[in-house]
Amino acid sequence: MITLRQLEFALAVAKHRHFKRAAEECNISQSALSLGIAELEKQLDTQIFERNNKQVLITPIGEEILVRAQRVFSEINDLTTRAQSHQTPLAYPMTVGMIPTIAPYLLPKVLPELKAQYPNFRMTVVEQQTERLIEQVRYGHIDTAIIALPYAVDGLHTFEFWQEDFFAIFPKDNPLAELETISSDQLSKANLMLLGEGHCLTDHALTVCSFDRDEFKSNFSEASLNTLIQMALAGMGTTLIPEMALNQVHRQNNQVATIPLTEEGPHRRIAFITRLNYARVDDVNLLGNIFKAAFETDKKNLKSQA
Numbered sequence: 001m002i003t004l005r006q007l008e009f010a011l012a013v014a015k016h017r018h019f020k021r022a023a024e025e026c027n028i029s030q031s032a033l034s035l036g037i038a039e040l041e042k043q044l045d046t047q048i049f050e051r052n053n054k055q056v057l058i059t060p061i062g063e064e065i066l067v068r069a070q071r072v073f074s075e076i077n078d079l080t081t082r083a084q085s086h087q088t089p090l091a092y093p094m095t096v097g098m099i100p101t102i103a104p105y106l107l108p109k110v111l112p113e114l115k116a117q118y119p120n121f122r123m124t125v126v127e128q129q130t131e132r133l134i135e136q137v138r139y140g141h142i143d144t145a146i147i148a149l150p151y152a153v154d155g156l157h158t159f160e161f162w163q164e165d166f167f168a169i170f171p172k173d174n175p176l177a178e179l180e181t182i183s184s185d186q187l188s189k190a191n192l193m194l195l196g197e198g199h200c201l202t203d204h205a206l207t208v209c210s211f212d213r214d215e216f217k218s219n220f221s222e223a224s225l226n227t228l229i230q231m232a233l234a235g236m237g238t239t240l241i242p243e244m245a246l247n248q249v250h251r252q253n254n255q256v257a258t259i260p261l262t263e264e265g266p267h268r269r270i271a272f273i274t275r276l277n278y279a280r281v282d283d284v285n286l287l288g289n290i291f292k293a294a295f296e297t298d299k300k301n302l303k304s305q306a
Helices: 004-016 017-027 028-044 060-084 103-117 128-139 186-188 200-209 225-233 243-252 283-306
Strands: 049-051 057-058 094-099 123-127 144-149 157-165 164-173 240-242 256-260 270-274
Touching: 004 017, 004 028, 004 060, 028 283, 057 060, 094 103, 094 128, 094 243, 103 123, 103 243, 103 283, 128 157, 128 270, 144 200, 157 243, 157 283, 164 200, 164 225, 164 243, 200 240, 200 270, 240 243, 243 256, 243 270, 243 283, 270 283
Parallel strands: 094 123, 094 144
Antiparallel strands: 049 057, 144 270, 157 270, 164 240, 164 256
């Protein structure tokens, strides 16, 4: 009889392509893991892995089996959480993915309120680019993720809770800092610095400003948004920041000007994504409401300081 533990062993080996690292993840000895894999292959009468002293390969039929095994694990996890979902809201830990242009600006706003309302809630944050987070949600590696739309999320639920615009950033001694709004043409002449490929903030900015993706190549593939902000404040050009970052940027530097774009917004929409059969949808909606309230408070504070 095939066991969930055997499937867990196989998925760990597929993940690491290495028996020793898979055994460490499963917290067992390498020999016990190898025995479990061998028993699974015997039960299925099918070879899942090809292994030698140098590498672990997955057979073609093994690929199909592992895809199905991952589905089984996701279903089991959802079954467990569904059984718990009728209990106190946010009573169980949750792993939430966030993209790098959201996490540093959202967390300081929402964590104090989340802690105040649900002191026993435990949230683990995974920070990755959007494509990776979608994959992790889809296969049940994390509970949910917060991403920026528009983005292709076929086969997943989206729960939108915020909309925002982009702002160009300049030191106050830059002549462009006097502008009330800034156009795409002005941005293109101001040495606009954007994050590298894979960052949806860059994709959204190129779309909003109608820039040619092939002509506008980023030289900052490994940089963070905070790095580009510091470069802009040093007079090396400008970058675009999301509205949720405004308060933090102004608190850190009182010699900064943030200029709204002339292009009509909202420039991006913020949403949770979950699997279609995810059991803790009520908890996700609750988090969305808490986060939205925190954003609204932050926006009011920014207006009062203007």
